[in-house]
Amino acid sequence: MSDTPVVRVVNLVKIYQTGGLPVPAVRGVDLTVEAGEFVAITGPSGSGKSTLVHMIGGLDTRSSGEIWLEGRRADTLSESGWAVLRREQIGFVFQFFNLVGNMTVADNVELPALLGGASPRHARERREYLLGELGLADRADAAPAQLSGGEQQRVALARALANQPRLLLADEPTGNLDSRNTRDVLRLLGRVHRQGQTIVLVTHDARVASMADRVVSLLDGQIVDDGAIPRVRRRPAGGAGDVVELRS
């Protein structure tokens, strides 16, 4: 792991114009995420959490400020520049899973690899591996609508990890799940994190946030608290046998 931070944002501002009225959603955020870090972003509803991660992933444009990914300036990229960057370096998991409805589970997971230029055979192998790891190998040919919420979110996670992104952005990935499914998804996130995956996770839920190395609290678009969580408070890790190689 190099010394350059995976994410560095400097004085990031986002102001929406709604009906001529400026609505500041993010007001001058400075944030650095080192490689391998697991950062949780919390805060009350409307505090700008989603807006912040959307800007980091290039889904939304910034009003001012800088975004550096892997030491490269990203906020000046064009829309398609961002798209190419996303497909190679960023994986997204959303609250509503956002699987492509008319594609099978297998197609959904293979899509990013194909988009990244992998051969169909390689994409298939990668998909088989990921779905196997997430316990969904037998659902490969199902349509997303046939899966439960937890299963859908696990597929979405497999899809986000398909291209071995440097950065995984998750916006309330458990916001729509019951507690059992929440536990499953969090266990998976913990597993990929232990293998070195850099994760930025948005959540309301203090218990979810407690899984992270570091919790950033937002209020009214500004960081009000940024602190590492002491190791002891972290959720006890599973046994050594629990570690599964998710990065081929």
Place this chain on the structure above:
Amino acid sequence: MPRSAELRWIRADLRARRGQAGLTVLAVAGIVTALIVAATLLEGGTNPWRGLFERGHGAHIWIHSKDVPDVSALRGLPGVTDVAGPYRSAPATLATGGRRVPITLRETPAAFTSVARPLPREGRWLDPRAPDGVVVERSFARALGLRPGSPFTVTGLNGATHRLTVAGLAESGDQGFYPEWTPGLAWTLGQTLDVVEPAPGRTEAVTGLRLADPADTDLVVQRAVFTLRNQVQRVTTWREVRASMELDDRLLGLLLALFGVAGLVAAALALANAAGGRVLTQLRDIATLKSLGFTRGQVVRMLLAEHGTLGLLGIALGVLAARLVTAYAMGETVAVPLSAGPLAAIVAGTALAVLVAVLVPAWRGGRVPPLPAAPAAPPRGRLSRLARVALLVRLPPALVLGARDAFTRRTPAALTACGVALPMMLITIGLGCWATLDDFGRHPESVGQAAALSIRPGDMTAEEARQRVMADPDVVAAYPGAELDALVPWQTRTVRTRALGLSSDPYPFPVVEGRMFADRGEAVAGQGLLDLLGVRVGDRVRMTIGGTPLIVRIVGRVIEPEQDGEVLSFGLDSLAAKDALPPGFYALVLRPGADAAQVRARLQEQGLEVTRAVNPAERLAVVRVIIVALVVVLALIGLANLLTASALGLRDHVLDLAVLKAMGLTPRQVTATLVTAAGLPAAVGVVAGAAAGAFWSRALIDLEGRGSGVGAGIGRAPTPGMLAAALLIAIGAASLVALIPARRAARARVPVTAR
């Protein structure tokens, strides 16, 4: 560029909506088929030569020589694939019903030949057991009123007269139509020819050459003339034959172009609606794709490829279907497929329409922001105050809820209305064309054909002829007339002038602008002539007729269906006496309700040469076929649009349904609500489209009339009955189409969503 991701998505999407994709392909294919069949019919109708020549395996070159030529030398010429004949041929004079007309008798074998084969149309072919039966070329027979079984006499060069009978009528791509091509032709057996023309020196030999490539015609003619030295008397080629058959009808062409454009608009509409509706339902998926790293360009390309492929597939299928239809279903009427030029125009035109139609939704899809949207809005369980009041006063709740829905969700309602209104407008314009054609047929006087018949005196004097026709009980008036070509300064060609009636008693021309001529030196003209000379009503025109200068003032514009409107009409008294007397023909106005064919037969028996006016509606008959085909296709497109719209509406309604049912509406009431919600905008669209169509059709047809030289003033709006029927059928069909998905939705279990 990694295309496989795009292909994967396209494949998945097409698989998920096989039915809709199939419908789209069929709609485009239907339009292309209709256009190609129409163009094929038109080509065959305006230029029958191609079909006749192809079927009869005609000869491109005919060589008339004194003696039998060296056939093997001709056959050996490069480019010649086959030889017809040589056949002996002799001139004679035909006499029937008191008229004498030159005719060519041509020997032909009783068995059909492989090259230059006449195509029997009526009656029987030549039979050696009945040698006085001959087969007469059809257009010639028609002009003379000959039918199978009619007797007639021919007089040979030696003056001897022989009685022959018409065994049958035939057409041929080797003989032009009478009277453009004279003399008329009759095919006879060799033995019959020997009887009429016993002197061998008075017959000539005609030999036909069929070529591998028609473009070689001139070269082969030169070589043949050289090979046969001084024997050749004259040569005719396929070009002259074709020219004698071609019907140059600008109005027909323009009307067809109008329908072609309507068809293309319809194709574009069908695709735009299918693609647009699809993209609208997919915005969320597209946003997801973009969050995965699809660029805007990739999304646009992907959508273009998917929907464009469907369109192109439809075009290919349409071309194929048109080939099959013309070859099998219409094998009798259509001899040759559409030639390359119009076919290419249709294919390129639809391809362009497809591209434009798909571009807009694709561009819209490309602009979708990558932000993940939450799934469709949660149900709003509250009713407007208006709706609650309506429920209280016990209006049918379904109606109230449906209407509320139609007017609160304005964009989808507007889309539905437009998707129905456009096809409806085009259908109404088609009905307007139909009404116009009907009007041509029902009121021929309004297109300048007050006279159903015209006669030429022939052998008798003009006065004698006039007395004979006026004696007929069905003839109301006989206007003396003369048709002459006039030289106009600055024009390289002549224009047709028609002197008909007298200034004091003018023929009832349909004057639509200005007034009828009422004095010597006044004239009325068709739009085509005004355009040709660049003059307007009120201007003076100077011309030379038969060497005599004539100055006329154009006082009015008439509807002029002949000669593309390039005709000037005035009273016979405006002409110099040498040109006016005796009148060349009489135009006969018949008693209303009289049967022109019967009157014609009676007059022909009296030895008069009678021609029947050909109504433009007859020449435009092909347009009716096209109108029907287009109305069907347009109706299907309108319904498909509606189906897309109501499917889109239902998708947004799934959650509202729960509320409606929770409020205690029965399934039937839910169905009625949904049908009202989809049907109301559709009905608005139907009415608006019909109104726009009725408003525009007249102007549009008049525009066509003007462009074709016939002149504005022919357009008719659809009759109220037609319009009412169209409206009722359209609204009924729309409700039915809205009913299908609504019933299914109302019956379905209300989905319990976790969202």
